[in-house]
Amino acid sequence: MELDLTKVKTYGDTLNDGAMQVSFTLPVPAGDEAKEGARQIALKMGLEAPAVTEMADLGAGFTFFVLYGKCTHTVDYTAIKIPKQQQKVLSFKEVNALIKNRLERKVVVVAACTGSDAHTVGIDAIINMKGYKGEYGLERYPEIDAYNLGSQVPNAELLARAVELNADAVLVSQVVTQKNIHLENLTELIELAEAEGLRDRVLMICGGPRISHELAIELGYDAGFGAGTLPNQVASYIAADLVRREKNGK
């Protein structure tokens, strides 16, 4: 059988077998009825021949299922277009050299976890001296003045600091995503930036485990960085984009 990229199916051990594993909970007591309920959910999801391989009683009227089935859906892989950051990732040294040679001034970056979010793990990984996975954080870059404002910073305060420090870029991290609080908060920040006439003057960048570049663009940001991002990826983007803007401006 040939792989047809216009009709890609999930794969278990044979092309186009559609094999898939799912697990979920139903708010009903364990038993034959619950099992049949799980099977019917799977059928409605487009899983053929669903087999419940595990049914566990979670107590208090809940039941957990592990289920295998054959997915009937396909995707056209050839039609997929994802906006990507075109920026090539530079090293610590290359970023500093680029800023020094092309901008001839220090780049100011202001970062915070805003709203009620108290999780600084992401912003710390990018900004703090030590960095993440052996890559130095932005504080360590001689050509970057980085300010980490910490957690639970109101959006307005982040922008006020950006104005005060004449920032080139604002980094905002969002880790808590319960009930889409991160989307609300990110939208508020962009709207505030626009209201204050900052939007076009400053690079607006967001990051977090549930953030993608695509989502960031959709929300009106210049860029977005997801889980596992290294500090130099962010630094590369900021430096290159500022150089590009400078060039276009002249």
Place this chain on the structure above:
Amino acid sequence: MDLDRSKVVIARETAGKIADRLHSWIGDYTTTTTERAAARLLGIDGVDKADVPLPNLMVEKLEQAGILDRGLVPWLARAVVARNECPQKIAEGLADGTFQVSSIPDCPEDKWRAVADALAVEAAAKIRSVRSKREEMKKKAAPAGKPMLYVIVATGNVYEDAVQARAAALQGADIVAVIRHTGQSLLDYVPFGPTTEGFGGTYATQENFRIVRKALDQAGEETGRYISLVNYASGLCMPEISAMGAIERLDMMLNDAMYGVLFRDINMRRTFIDQHFSRMINAYAGIIINTGEDNYLTTADAYDKGYTVLASQFINEQLALRSGLKEEQMGLGHAFEIDPSMEDGLLMEIAQAQLCRELFPKSPLKYMPPTKHVTGDIFNTYLVNGMYNLVSVMTGQEIQLLGMLTEAIHTPFISDRYLSIANSQYIFNNARHLGEEIVFAPGGRVQKRAAYLLDEACEMLQTIEEISLETAMEQGLFADIKRSRDGGKGSSGVIERHKDYYNPFFELFLNHSKPVEGRLS
């Protein structure tokens, strides 16, 4: 582990001196939340028309009148004498403008003090009865295994929390913590009533405590066990939340002496003063505290900075002793956070966990799961959690916060909790007596690591003793986080005590549980 016992003595003595240095000034101050906690202990609850909690309203009025530095109780007692009403009625009268702070006449000191002391004794008796009830219920229940299984619920809606808490208890959890709304630590008041909207967790309110307590008692009855309830006596309202917990029979409280400063940027003096009264209440109520050293390793590297956890445990222990907590009430925290890709990383985890066990033999150690290095690969996380459970049962940890396979993804689903309980039950049962069979190779990797950690912790404690804990925190010695001495939130709530300051609970609680000097191994 063949530890150098003289080093252990030095570490403990040095930590004792660090704590003494803090206590040389803590007693010169009170805070707004300390006074509000006294009001809550005396039964004052509820809100005014503008939703301001009555304890806040009273403290604000006393502050405006310029007499808060004497404490809340002296004025309250005079009001009780003058109006012949209970404290709650006094608070309500003040709220609806029936009378003013200034309209309460003075009375002879022996008279108001007798009233104040009688009210405090009565309040303390209530807390004793709550404590006795817990002890009675525990006696009747099947004893919890060790390590005890600790899970969190975090729906934001207290009624949903109650459902999830009950389900977790039925699945086998021994301890349920209701995670707090992410922003609550920075609120300078405790919200009132049941709440259904919170992010990353649920507001700590007295009514919410009651609702989840009831659900867990019910689950306990169904399973013949006692299910412990946990909340957070932390943030800007540490002592008030302890007071609420003491009244509503919470069993454990996250209650660290330094966490608020480091991770919530709360003012240092505020935190050190608040933790003292907060821990006194916990001590008296028989509540087990959980300290937050595990958090250091989420910002600093667990392998490089493992010794900072030890140093902090020694300091937390000494401060806790000075608030009357017994070692058996100190769930000193640490964590399984070494990068899983490290060669022999498991051996290093065993060394730290075993070392904690040997250094704090009577304390119910609180062991925290991997969070920093787990990813969206739930299958891998489930395995890493299994390794964590193995180290725990092998080294005799007591309070096991179960790792969730979806740690890096979302607040736990009901099934995540079930799977984590199944994981730990399998390992705890299957490796029950592993620890008793193990002898560490003399001078081997594990012993060497433990000796190194103890050496470094000793050295760090000596440095802190020289420069003071405040300066150490300014220099970023813990968690790689620097905090300025006068900065941070809540500093305006610190008040120098007047020479006539009086709070009957200090004497009452401390006399009950005579503070013991640091145990010198």
